[in-house]
Amino acid sequence: MFLKIPYFLNIIILLPLCWGLLTQREHDLTERFFGFDPIALQVLVGSLWSAILICSVAGLFFPKFFIPLLIVQIIYKSLFLLFLFLPSVRAGVASGAPLAMNLIFILIVFTYPFCVWFGLKI
Numbered sequence: 001m002f003l004k005i006p007y008f009l010n011i012i013i014l015l016p017l018c019w020g021l022l023t024q025r026e027h028d029l030t031e032r033f034f035g036f037d038p039i040a041l042q043v044l045v046g047s048l049w050s051a052i053l054i055c056s057v058a059g060l061f062f063p064k065f066f067i068p069l070l071i072v073q074i075i076y077k078s079l080f081l082l083f084l085f086l087p088s089v090r091a092g093v094a095s096g097a098p099l100a101m102n103l104i105f106i107l108i109v110f111t112y113p114f115c116v117w118f119g120l121k122i
Contacts, residue, residue, distance in 0.1 A: 077105040
């Protein structure tokens with residue numbers, strides 16, 4: 001039961017926050033939500049990607065244990081593509097993210113599900 005408390009709190013805290021961050025296109029939205037400056041946001045993203053890096057190294061030794069990490073990557077990168085990249089492509093404008101990053105995200109979203117699927121079967 002105690003293990004469910006953090007999940008419940010995450011849902012309460014993150015649901016309105018994520019909805020606003022994904023659907024609002026205001027430049028000051030991040031500042032209103034967090035009071036962050038761009039450097040703090042950069043460190044936040046860098047921290048997340050560093051956690052993924054560290055867990056990926058551990059995943060080389062315990063691949064099945066870290067499958068949830070791959071699923072999180074598939075989900076968050078799919079959301080990025082859905083809410084930023086695709087609308088930009090439809091509008092015929094640059095997404096604001098580097099092209100290489102968009103291409104890597106697309107590659108991950110389309111290949112990692114197969115890795116997870118076949119990894120679970122072995």
